[in-house]
Amino acid sequence: MLCLSGAERSRGWTGASGCFISSSTSVLHRPAERAPLVASTRLPLRVLFFCRSALPILISAVILSIMAAGALKRPRRPKTDPETLIDRINALSPAAFAQRFFPPSSTLLRYRDYEITLKSVTTIADGDFSSCFKLVESTSAADYKSSSRGWRPRDKLREMREDHMRYLLVRESRSHPAKSADSDRASHDGEPSELDTSTVGNDIVAFCSFMFTIEDDYPVVYIYEIHLAESHRRSGLGRHLMRIVEHCATEGAVDKAMLTCFRCNTLAMAFYTKLGYEEDEFSPPAKRLRGGKIKLPSYLIMSKRVG
Template identity: 35%
Template structure:
């Protein structure tokens, strides 16, 4: 190592090897960190991550299993009751008077969860039939109009999911396709699965963004007329909201025609309010005020526990 003479003393020149090697090491570590960061994919945002899940994983992670079965009031059955009133005379056959009395019954229903791609064709058609039966007139009387082709296309959107409600059939009992409400057709060859009746109600939804917020959006909810007023709609909405709550979304949203006063009362009872982004009246150039024919409703999910 070279040396220098200063004031009669021999001193060694300061070594630069340590600082140089330290600089090289830091540069190498920094490069490795950058390469590692580039090689490690960033986690997907919540909405995209949820929509990327296969349907079986989505169900396992977000759908409460206890909500997949329910009992609803069935049609009233006539039941004969014998009155043992000895003071009443017997009829010519020796029997006492009989009266028919309504006897309450219940029907067991099951729920299936599907994507727009996994829903069986027969079930998809049953859902479309319900929309056409219950809402086509509202569409025709609105500025949107009724287009079967556009509705079918919307129903097939990639991230759309379906909650299907159907009666559970007893083992060995065939599904004839004839159900109350007049919406079901003859059974398809694809069928709906052993032990399952045809779809009598459904709710379709999407995990998405609305005005930059992470939400669960209800696109459709429809019931066979004979299921209305029995708690089926509330059950579907409660399940839909619970899914959104478990995913971690901010609010549940939906669209309703202003003319559909029955639906508006239903949503009001469930705690839905007009959303801040619901369309407002517009003043045209000629001074006419054009009122929107639909409302966007919403309900906060975070910190809002379900009413069960």
């Protein structure tokens, strides 16, 4: 409802249509000296009918063109429940795990003059397990001793034997030519073939252990250990082992790859940072001591989004 002042009512009022309503008569007339305030916007019925019928078609055409250009993506299907996802992967037999993540066409288990063998905690040989532990001891025992955790061999052995742990064992290849399809299959879990003993050295020069698990409600691949003998570092081998684990994380549709690193191991921290790892949101925070001094934990948790 529009309210008018007394002066407006006495003079008359020009409405939106431009008509003048006289206060003395009931005659409506349009002032010659004023143009209409709003131009007429009426359209013929045929034009209105065409617009109404063609509008859905035009909208559909625009949406299709946007989708074709890749600007509009289909909504992603909801992810599987994290626990269900991890349980399904960990329920795979060693052979089924190898077939899913490293099919015969995969070349990931071969790097330069190295042979990489995939083993589960249930299929790794005792001798290979001992070699892995010796690598941990020789490369990281000092860092453990200087940390708040300390070096506890029994605890480390127990951790390395945890259920669902997977191992990537690296040996030098005795023959440089590319391995055959039979050797490819022999690099997976299963019965070793004669090609294994003729083309692969006995000594383990590096290894990586990892596990599909839940960390702070996220499905992740956690890298427990990655150790290389001194003479085999700076060869790209460590980067390749990380690439294999990240491949598993992507294929397994988990959220991220995670690891623990000692802060004193600056070379390792720089290595992981270069690969795109950052301090995880759940890494233990720094503590403020009574004197106001900030004390950092001896280790940090790093992670990288995958997929």
